[in-house]
Amino acid sequence: MSNHNHHTGNKNFDLEKYIEAHTTPEDQLLSELRRQTHLKVLRPRMVSGPIQGQLLTMICQMIRPRAVLEIGTFTGYSAICMARGIDQEGHLDTIERDDELEDFIRPWFQKANLEEKITLHIGNALQVIQQIDKKYDLVFMDGDKREYPEYYETIIEKINPGGFILADNILWNGKVIEEPDPGDTYTLGILRFNNMVKEDHRVEQVILPIRDGLMMIRVKP
Numbered sequence: 001m002s003n004h005n006h007h008t009g010n011k012n013f014d015l016e017k018y019i020e021a022h023t024t025p026e027d028q029l030l031s032e033l034r035r036q037t038h039l040k041v042l043r044p045r046m047v048s049g050p051i052q053g054q055l056l057t058m059i060c061q062m063i064r065p066r067a068v069l070e071i072g073t074f075t076g077y078s079a080i081c082m083a084r085g086i087d088q089e090g091h092l093d094t095i096e097r098d099d100e101l102e103d104f105i106r107p108w109f110q111k112a113n114l115e116e117k118i119t120l121h122i123g124n125a126l127q128v129i130q131q132i133d134k135k136y137d138l139v140f141m142d143g144d145k146r147e148y149p150e151y152y153e154t155i156i157e158k159i160n161p162g163g164f165i166l167a168d169n170i171l172w173n174g175k176v177i178e179e180p181d182p183g184d185t186y187t188l189g190i191l192r193f194n195n196m197v198k199e200d201h202r203v204e205q206v207i208l209p210i211r212d213g214l215m216m217i218r219v220k221p
């Protein structure tokens with residue numbers, strides 16, 4: 001999740017501040033994880049912040065999924081938020097392609113006391129998912145934007161009827177309504193994904209314009 005929108009106008013910026021000020025703040029552990037991400041990891045702005053984090057926790061509290069999948073762990077912020085929202089019997093599988101992040105991530109899952117509840121898989125989600133013989137109630141898609149169409153095709157078969165997919169960054173800093181540069185494979189990936197979902201009769205969906213846009217998709221029972 002990134003904050004590219006911050007400087008598009010003072011009012012948007014002020015509203016974002018207001019929203020943050022009136023949303024339950026992150027606790028010490030998440031705030032420290034976010035700080036360490038900024039100090040030690042490249043592209044730290046990818047980390048979910050307190051607003052998105054709180055939303056993920058609450059979505060898990062609302063739908064009470066047994067099995068959750070995340071594509072794109074990064075430093076583990078969103079994984080911790082989701083794992084905290086799921087019931088005792090619930091479990092989260094989270095997949096990260098960058099093996100250099102593993103040593104950073106694991107101690108945070110321990111500190112958060114969530115080692116039992118979260119399984120971290122290091123590898124390419126497109127391959128790892130094929131190896132996990134499981135069906136999910138909720139999938140949080142936050143990996144490589146160019147691969148969204150492939151993630152969608154791969155996971156749609158693995159979602160229980162009535163289950164949900166949350167896809168992050170689907171407004172891509174507003175680029176979805178601009179004329180796409182033919183070389184911009186990121187924007188093209190998002191556009192293709194958004195259209196695939198729109199045309200797929202197996203699902204229904206809504207776009208939440210939070211931050212960079214979050215698409216909530218429900219697989220019809």
Ligand SMILES: C[S@@+](CC[C@H](N)C(=O)[O-])C[C@H]1O[C@@H](n2cnc3c(N)ncnc32)[C@H](O)[C@@H]1O
Pocket residue numbers: 001046047048071072073074075076077078079095096097098123124125126142143144147
């Ligand atoms: C936007 S960050 C995820 C942020 C994290 N979910 C959060 O909210 O804090 C995207 C992550 O996806 C990872 N990624 C990209 N392509 C992937 C793939 N095919 N399989 C697994 N992880 C992937 C990247 O290495 C990166 O760490």
